[in-house]
Amino acid sequence: MLPIGAVFFLHLHPHSGRCFPFALSPFEVGLDPRSSPGLRGAMEDKRNIPIIEWEHLDKRKFYVFGICMTMMIRCYVTTYELTRKYVSRYNNNNAVKSLVAGGSASLVAQSITVPIDVVSQHLMMQRKGESMGRFKVRNHEGKGLLVFGQTKDIIVQIFKADGFRGFYRGYVASLLTYIPNSAVWWPFYHFYAEQLSSLTPKDCPHLLLQAISGPLAAATASTLTNPMDVIRARVQVEGKSSIILTFRQLLAEEGPWGLTKGLSARIISATPSTIVIVVGYETLKKLSLRPELVDSRHW
Numbered sequence: 152m153l154p155i156g157a158v159f160f161l162h163l164h165p166h167s168g169r170c171f172p173f174a175l176s177p178f179e180v181g182l183d184p185r186s187s188p189g190l191r192g193a194m195e196d197k198r199n200i201p202i203i204e205w206e207h208l209d210k211r212k213f214y215v216f217g218i219c220m221t222m223m224i225r226c227y228v229t230t231y232e233l234t235r236k237y238v239s240r241y242n243n244n245n246a247v248k249s250l251v252a253g254g255s256a257s258l259v260a261q262s263i264t265v266p267i268d269v270v271s272q273h274l275m276m277q278r279k280g281e282s283m284g285r286f287k288v289r290n291h292e293g294k295g296l297l298v299f300g301q302t303k304d305i306i307v308q309i310f311k312a313d314g315f316r317g318f319y320r321g322y323v324a325s326l327l328t329y330i331p332n333s334a335v336w337w338p339f340y341h342f343y344a345e346q347l348s349s350l351t352p353k354d355c356p357h358l359l360l361q362a363i364s365g366p367l368a369a370a371t372a373s374t375l376t377n378p379m380d381v382i383r384a385r386v387q388v389e390g391k392s393s394i395i396l397t398f399r400q401l402l403a404e405e406g407p408w409g410l411t412k413g414l415s416a417r418i419i420s421a422t423p424s425t426i427v428i429v430v431g432y433e434t435l436k437k438l439s440l441r442p443e444l445v446d447s448r449h450w
Contacts (some may be wrong), residue, residue: 358434366426373414381401
């Protein structure tokens with residue numbers, strides 16, 4: 152989004168030959184917005200929360216700040232932004248862009264994190280002298296070797312029992328859980344931000360509204376996808392191979408309420424992390440804005 156009341160120039164790209172609009176704010180060209188009541192009113196309207204798109208960013212700043220904020224540990228953010236930009240060529244609807252980009256980013260992320268989830272879940276199912284899952288770790292002497300020894304035991308046992316595929320047990324269930332979760336989270340995040348913006352004073356900081364919108368979106372997405380998450384956990388820990396049979400067994404044993412297990416814990420645990428991620432990511436994008444767009448964004 153370009154600055155309100157900006158002066159526009161056309162910049163000829165040296166390679167493609169295409170013309171791109173370039174804008175300067177009224178302050179940069181010496182205009183006083185106070186001289187025009189209409190212009191002053193437009194510039195003071197800070198109610199809308201403009202979305203900072205990929206093309207608005209100075210990529211060098213984005214990745215430097217991103218490393219500092221540890222936001223680029225997984226390829227999720229880059230996949231989301233690039234997919235969003237690609238989809239905008241065919242459909243500029245924000246909900247559609249968010250839905251497709253969020254799902255695509257989750258697909259990439261789950262391909263990396265599912266093996267970690269499989270190992271960690273088996274570790275969490277261990278008890279002293281027994282196991283609630285398929286595998287049992289040996290007792291290790293010395294506290295320093297306890298964690299690493301158990302992790303190694305689990306990895307070895309998974310590989311012996313199921314081969315490399317064992318680390319991707321429940322992969323489809325994970326995709327059916329987290330792709331919808333991510334795909335739903337982004338549209339709801341923007342939706343809640345827009346609704347809060349319309350209900351709050353114009354000078355309310357956008358970053359505050361975004362920090363509130365993130366957990367609200369997470370709670371909504373978690374509620375919608377929790378049934379599949381319960382099934383995913385059973386498939387990975389109990390070694391089941393059929394999502395449908397696992398679903399039927401769960402309903403037979405615990406009824407519909409079994410599909411809500413862990414929902415409250417999921418929402419509670421997601422709230423602080425979502426706030427940190429949203430504030431960090433939105434701050435990262437605003438710090439990475441191209442210089443000519445800085446004045447067009449209200450924090």
